Amino acid sequence: MPLRLGNPDHVCELQPIDFAAVARGFGVADWSVDDPAECGEALARSMPARRKIALTVASDTARELV
Incomplete structure (x- = not known):
């Protein structure tokens, strides 16, 4: 484990977080x-x-967003 200023370097790896589940909590x-194109309609329904x-x-992060 590498040392930095005499203190061990600590790492914390988080699994993918289900933010919807956190919100429900x-x-x-x-x-x-x-589909990101549906966002406007969803926001209008939420008001x-x-x-x-x-x-x-x-969303598809591999696809170029226009």
């Missing part, structure tokens, strides 16, 4: 969309709800 509703909502958007 705090009582926040979670909605998801499969009348008048509560906190976590919006999960599936």
Whole structure:
């Protein structure tokens, strides 16, 4: 383990975090969309709800976003 200023270097690796599950744990509703183009519609639907909502958007990071 490499030393830095006399202290061991510590590493913490986190697994992928399910942010929707974390939001639900705090009582926040979670909605998801499969296409980023659906975000506008999902946000418009969320406005009348008048509560906190976590919006999960599936995206393809390999595809170039325009």
